[in-house]
Amino acid sequence: MSMTSLTTKSRKPEDVVIEGWLHKRGEHVKNWRPRYFIIFKDGALLGFRSKPKDSVPYPPLNDFMIKEAATMTFEKPRPNMFMVRCLQWTTVIERTFYADSPESRAKWIKAIEDISKRYKDSQDAPVEHMDTNPPTIDEDGEYAGAAHAIMGQPSAGPNHSDIDFRASMISIADTSDAAKRDKITMEDFDFLKVLGKGTFGKVILCKEKREQKLYAIKILKKEVIIAREEVAHTMTENRVLQRCKHPFLTELKYSFQEQWHLCFVMEFANGGELFTHLRKCGTFPESRARFYGAEIVMAIGYLHLNNVVYRDMKELRYSFQTDDRLCFVMEFAIGGDLYYHLNKEVQMNKEGFSEPRARFYGAEIVLALGYLHANNIVYRDLKLENLLLDKDGHIKIADFGLCKEEIKFGDKTSTFCGTPEYLAPEVLEDNDYGRCVDWWGVGVVMYEMMCGRLPFYSKDHNKLFELIMVGDLRFPSKLSQEAKLLLQGLLVKDPAKRTGGGSEDAMEICRQDFFKSVDWEAMYRKEIEPPYKPNVNSETDTSYFDNEFTSQPVQLTPPHKSGHLPTVDEQEEMQSNFTQFSFHNIVGSINRIYEASEEDERMAE
Template identity: 40%
Template sequence: MNCCRKQSSSPLGFRKGLWAPGLTGQAGWAGARRGSVGNERNLCSVVVDCFPCFRAQPLGDVLPELIKHGREKIEQTIKASGSRLCSYAERVVFLMDRSRSPDKSTQPSTPTDNINLGPSANPNAKPTDFDFLKVIGKGSFGKVLLAKRKCDGTFYAVKVLHKKTILKKKEQNHIMAERNVLLKNVKHPFLVGLHYSFQTSEKLYFVLDYVNGGELFFHLQRERCFREPRARFYAAEVASAIGYLHSLNIIYRDLKPENILLDCQGHIVLTDFGLCKEGMEQEETTSTFCGTPEYLAPEVLKKQPYDRTVDWWCLGAVLYEMLFGLPPFYSRDVSQMYDNILHKPLQIQGTKTVAACDIIQGLLHKDQKRRLGAKTDFLEIKNHVFFSPINWDDLYHKRITPPFNPNVAGPADLRHFDPEFTQEAISASITRTPDLAASSSSASDAFLGFSYAPTEEDI
């Protein structure tokens, strides 16, 4: 993994380069991070270095050609190639036998799989309903745009994804899972809301809440760390959102500052549900290796069955980062960081309160059975003494004034977005409305049932 790459995520979970000028020392760690585990591109580049015969091939073709020879043979080849590739952190993902994983919902579908969640509930929605104003995020599958609906002037964040790219990377199950989770988030104040979704023959469109207060990661880069009351406020709102997901038997699995946005008032909005796992009852476990390196729980690294407490581990890591400026077991060497997570005792330095130290130690307990939240889930978190200043009913109803105001002047205020995005021209293809019925390709068939419109009682 390239530990010197400057990488962050953009609004709504789209990862892109972000750098805050003038930050040095501890804050410079931001240049070394980001990217969820499972990214094959980094591994491919190492394979190419170690096996020159693949150098002339397109990067995306390297892994399939290797995989077809069998994982056992690849393991032998990797070990024989020397320590460099053998110690590479993402080797774990590369060699993972997904056929043994009970997490069926994350298994990639073939391009001809027919994902049918029912008839389209919003057949009349189309791209020309919107004026697309600015690009505010980019990712592997498409872009996020600030858009104004023509009929009423309402601003939305519209996430536009390319079907063929999703199918090529076999990610349609994750996209549909994200849509399913978004449908359940409308009623919670700290989860981004899906207003409706629709599709053309080429693209998928999520019409989402527009949030322009910036990523928590962006503000951490600028300020290095937060005072305890501010960190407590954000942690409480995040815990409320995670607790709600757990009440729906959903585990989040990718909590990190990049996925925590601030709204125009300074309240948090949790976004990016592509790694969520549905159907997780209180005692249910899963074993899929996924997440972001800095925040992976020990049981995930060990490829052991894990439960809802992985989210409370991540909350502990984010709280630690807010208070100290770095994730708890951070190292620029990813293999060393994994070893730290598994074996290194938690170190808490500085003059933090006893309550803050205690909740961090509880959330970051390496034994998931003894971790804070293992017994009564969110109830155990909210009753911890660290949150004693919080009135949870007032918090839920946003009656508590946020400790920080992003001071945005209105929807057109884009000061918290990367200019690299906002200065980009908007492609004309975004606004085209190809006839969905005219295409019989697998790119259309795989997303049957994607479209969604709220019922009248939801509006």
């Protein structure tokens, strides 16, 4: 059980060993913060922004376990400093404090060591010693070294709560006759244009030779993934894409691997990023922001229901690997990203999307995230660049690389990840956090859509983080009261008080006055006409994608630029990281065949 579930109110006064004010140094924003700490007999070290009262049993900002702790003291860069090595959940961490006097520091260290010794004695284990040589300290003081029907359910069949959905998907991919008969490789695709490029590989527009359908294929270099210790994130992305099917998430068609690559074959959303559209508009009208917001809420709500934190989302068609690359075959979102569209709006009209347009996008985003949450997935990297538009103008959330699986309501994770401008306060506070970080992200992107700028911004990341943690929101006068209330609720610093932070998750957001005009069932079925339709000339139109990438030649960078070729043992070791990677979206293919036959029957009638 997490210590955060045990408030000070559930303990008796005699359980307190020591309490009082200390200064704690931040792990990401390197400043000193006053915190009221309490050590309990059971080994809990809890930190609060102010002294807790019996009538306010709120969760602590810091939640450490010191039963097996070690301490160390030093006097620079501040006097009366000490460091504690202890547990946060199951992770060994080190946290630095300073007290007001040497006597105060001595009392805290004695309390910590007494509890640690008592616990070790009870376990009949030797006391762990810590190197007492002071660490090297640099000049900056841093140490070197909508209901379930809307949101969706896991589609594992009867008694799905007793079935390991991930295992069942792998079983389908590995044992079906279709999968054995139709092994996917790069030879099955014609490469057309480069859509994007990053550290781990490229995204290329391609056409599948057999079906003559367009996809976006994400090709990753295995050696880079291993070198940067991103194997776990990559395999998580593959599993999440296989599990999740939702109208506002891009679909995975295949995933496969070749000798040096992993490949994801995804939908192609050629409408571009929402970031691009918003950049052009400045701000969206409220109706447009409402539309997008509704779709986003649906998508993230789905993820949360499935115990997944988003952190960064597209639907997967195939995944496969070559010898040196991982390949994901995805939908092609031809409309581009919202960053492009918003930037265009800002340039033309000096403001963002209208509220109706922002409402539309917001609604689709909420549905998508609600779906992920329903599947216990937290996204964790919502931003305009990850919000694509398909050819009709509907939202497609892209890039699952930072998703976290198996996160239900009340569950926590602690990885510091995401994009700086979109990080939630609880992430910056060095606290464990839950799926509510996604709703903070929704607040940021909807603020951008309607206000034409970020709610908190500075080129200096330390100043930016301070603004996110303690800064006040400001709104343009044109914004409606309903829009202000929605944004204020989504951008609450305390995740426990944030709109969507309770057990109802996306449903609480759907009921906000800003979305009262949204028919959520019709939104989910895509029966509401989008406020904007990308102007694309053909299915291969990439005008909504950055010319910096689309003008590049379509070719894969060969591995081992140094000229060193891996040994057989090295190749086998590399391949062992990506077992059970390949995937063929058989269910999706069957559904499309069935839908096509139904359409033929209707036309025949």
